[in-house]
Amino acid sequence: MRQKLGWSRVRRIALLLAVPSVLAACANDNGQNSLSPKGQNAKDIANLINPIWVIAIVIGIGVVLATVFVALRFRDNEGKRNPKQTHGNSVLEIGWTILPALLLAAVAVPTISLIFKLAETPAKSEALQVEVVGKQWWWEFQYKANQPKFGVDEKVVTSTMLHVPVGAKITFYETSDNVLHSFWVPELSGKKDVVPGRTNVLTITASEEPGLFRGACAEYCGLSHANMKFWVKVESKADYAKWIAGQQEGPNQAYEGEVANLTGKKYQCVNCHVFDNSATPNYGPNLTHLASRQYFAGGMYKTNRANLKRWIMNAPSMIPMQSQECRLPPPATCVGMPSYTTPISQNGKPLPLMTSREADVIVDYLLGQK
Numbered sequence: 001m002r003q004k005l006g007w008s009r010v011r012r013i014a015l016l017l018a019v020p021s022v023l024a025a026c027a028n029d030n031g032q033n034s035l036s037p038k039g040q041n042a043k044d045i046a047n048l049i050n051p052i053w054v055i056a057i058v059i060g061i062g063v064v065l066a067t068v069f070v071a072l073r074f075r076d077n078e079g080k081r082n083p084k085q086t087h088g089n090s091v092l093e094i095g096w097t098i099l100p101a102l103l104l105a106a107v108a109v110p111t112i113s114l115i116f117k118l119a120e121t122p123a124k125s126e127a128l129q130v131e132v133v134g135k136q137w138w139w140e141f142q143y144k145a146n147q148p149k150f151g152v153d154e155k156v157v158t159s160t161m162l163h164v165p166v167g168a169k170i171t172f173y174e175t176s177d178n179v180l181h182s183f184w185v186p187e188l189s190g191k192k193d194v195v196p197g198r199t200n201v202l203t204i205t206a207s208e209e210p211g212l213f214r215g216a217c218a219e220y221c222g223l224s225h226a227n228m229k230f231w232v233k234v235e236s237k238a239d240y241a242k243w244i245a246g247q248q249e250g251p252n253q254a255y256e257g258e259v260a261n262l263t264g265k266k267y268q269c270v271n272c273h274v275f276d277n278s279a280t281p282n283y284g285p286n287l288t289h290l291a292s293r294q295y296f297a298g299g300m301y302k303t304n305r306a307n308l309k310r311w312i313m314n315a316p317s318m319i320p321m322q323s324q325e326c327r328l329p330p331p332a333t334c335v336g337m338p339s340y341t342t343p344i345s346q347n348g349k350p351l352p353l354m355t356s357r358e359a360d361v362i363v364d365y366l367l368g369q370k
């Protein structure tokens with residue numbers, strides 16, 4: 001039975017179509033917009049995809065209109081308007097095979113040449129060399145030692161905040177010590193998969209202007225995948241030089257006394273963290289210059305007293321992790337940073353719970369680690 005397409009139904013359908021478009025328009029400028037490229041790689045990709053969009057939209061609209069036209073014109077009308085029945089039309093069939101093939105071939109030429117261009121790796125002396133390790137669920141950056149052009153003498157291990165000078169080329173050597181991740185700074189470059197047991201190489205060019213660019217893990221990697229962000233901080237040459245020199249100085253304060261006792265013995269933070277040497281990686285982020293990082297915890301929180309204190313006492317309450325029950329690094333089966341205020345025991349013995357005062361001692365020290 002045919003139903004009349006009444007006005008109320010039309011309106012309902014229109015509303016259904018309108019809601020997603022309106023919501024899409026609400027998307028705020030979150031610094032992850034690959035349609036507003038700021039770095040050369042991202043610009044090259046946008047210059048390729050934009051004309052293809054135009055062609056695709058024109059063809060898409062044509063196909064939809066033709067489909068709607070045929071559906072309306074030849075809809076069941078008690079047999080009155082059956083189209084003329086034919087079998088085979090060589091001209092049409094050859095036409096609609098060759099035309100798309102030509103179109104795809106035309107699109108392939110600039111696409112393939114851009115793939116090769118983006119895969120180029122400049123000489124080691126020309127680009128800042130950074131090893132990237134995808135962790136669960138944060139990013140570790142290790143500036144390779146001996147890069148005089150970029151002010152790096154000793155290796156520098158940091159997390160979440162990647163500092164680079166304006167206009168510089170950066171070659172990333174990406175790997176993972178756990179599961180698959182994908183490294184993506186939408187406004188600067190395309191993605192690169194981060195695969196355990198492999199090193200994938202990606203070179204990008206920083207923006208010409210200073211700026212803070214948001215990156216994210218773009219490959220589902222477990223519980224806190226959505227919280228695995230990072231930032232690329234593009235700085236003037238002078239600011240970058242100051243930062244990289246600061247990272248290579250030892251800790252601002254001696255690592256001794258009560259703080260060393262709490263973090264080294266009582267709570268054994270040193271199982272997972274290094275407090276006094278920025279050249280050494282560990283299971284968790286290197287904390288030697290923590291206070292120089294604007295954001296911590298996978299870029300999800302600003303580095304300030306309130307956030308740090310809450311984090312140190314009970315990190316899993318801020319980012320979902322599989323570590324409440326365990327204060328040991330791998331090969332234990334916990335993932336992430338444990339809670340120090342949730343009662344747990346190890347080998348049948350209850351572990352000490354952190355007091356607010358102890359947390360203050362640790363936070364005071366960490367905030368001094370510029």
Ligand SMILES: [Cu+2]
Binds near residue numbers: 180219220221228
């Ligand atoms: Cu991920």
